[in-house]
Amino acid sequence: MKAMILAAGRGERMRPLTDKCPKPLLKVQGIPLIEYHVKNLVAAGIKDIVINYAWLGQQLVDYLKCGKQFSANISYSEEPVALETAGGIIKALPMLVEHEDDVFVVINGDVFSDFNCQDLPILSTDCDAHLMLVENPEHNINGDFAISKGMLFNPTKERKNTYTFSGIALYRARFFQQYTAQNINQTAQPHAIQPLAPMLRAAADMGKVSASVMKTAWTDVGTPERLAKLNTV
Numbered sequence: 001m002k003a004m005i006l007a008a009g010r011g012e013r014m015r016p017l018t019d020k021c022p023k024p025l026l027k028v029q030g031i032p033l034i035e036y037h038v039k040n041l042v043a044a045g046i047k048d049i050v051i052n053y054a055w056l057g058q059q060l061v062d063y064l065k066c067g068k069q070f071s072a073n074i075s076y077s078e079e080p081v082a083l084e085t086a087g088g089i090i091k092a093l094p095m096l097v098e099h100e101d102d103v104f105v106v107i108n109g110d111v112f113s114d115f116n117c118q119d120l121p122i123l124s125t126d127c128d129a130h131l132m133l134v135e136n137p138e139h140n141i142n143g144d145f146a147i148s149k150g151m152l153f154n155p156t157k158e159r160k161n162t163y164t165f166s167g168i169a170l171y172r173a174r175f176f177q178q179y180t181a182q183n184i185n186q187t188a189q190p191h192a193i194q195p196l197a198p199m200l201r202a203a204a205d206m207g208k209v210s211a212s213v214m215k216t217a218w219t220d221v222g223t224p225e226r227l228a229k230l231n232t233v
Helices: 033-043 057-064 084-096 173-183 197-205 224-230
Strands: 002-006 048-053 073-078 103-108 111-113 129-134 145-148 151-153 162-172 209-213 218-220
Touching: 002 033, 002 084, 033 048, 033 057, 033 103, 033 111, 048 057, 048 084, 057 073, 073 084, 084 173, 111 162, 129 145, 129 197, 145 209, 151 197, 162 173, 173 197, 197 209, 218 224
Parallel strands: 002 048, 002 103, 048 073, 129 209
Antiparallel strands: 103 162, 111 218, 129 162, 145 151, 145 162, 151 209
């Protein structure tokens, strides 16, 4: 199995820290966020890693290089502009998979967690994706999704208990090939700007996404204040 680390975002809310540094290279306890992810994946035996980049992306390439120093094999998917989550994955899809049933893991480059990638579940053959969820943080108190019997649901009056998407997930290639065209009414072009959330919600309604809750520390490093808090622990 291969992995993709999402690292193309501009990080507007992190300015001025991200004016001269890409967000995934911001440091927690002296180590760049993205380095934690690379090491975590390698420790789980996932050594083939694709990283997308746009804003100040050459700094990521210069720092990580081919990944040899981490015992990884790192490839890069350059984006002319940040294509959002789904758009970036779709552009990199030929680097990640060969067949529509192939499974790969995606991690947001701007989250910090002690989740062990060795604990990733096996994606059921009936599902196109598996999302790792966390308890709702203060900045997302209403959550993103509900979960019942291991399946992902959109929140409803009947399903009020919600969780937040951690930015860590397993996907089958067919998830992007199918839902991009059918549920967003766009052609799956390799350079199209496409958000992921509508695709996940449509797939959840179709019963195609499983989920589980992480019982580990997790932070969406979305503001300078959250980064500073991590560095004071």
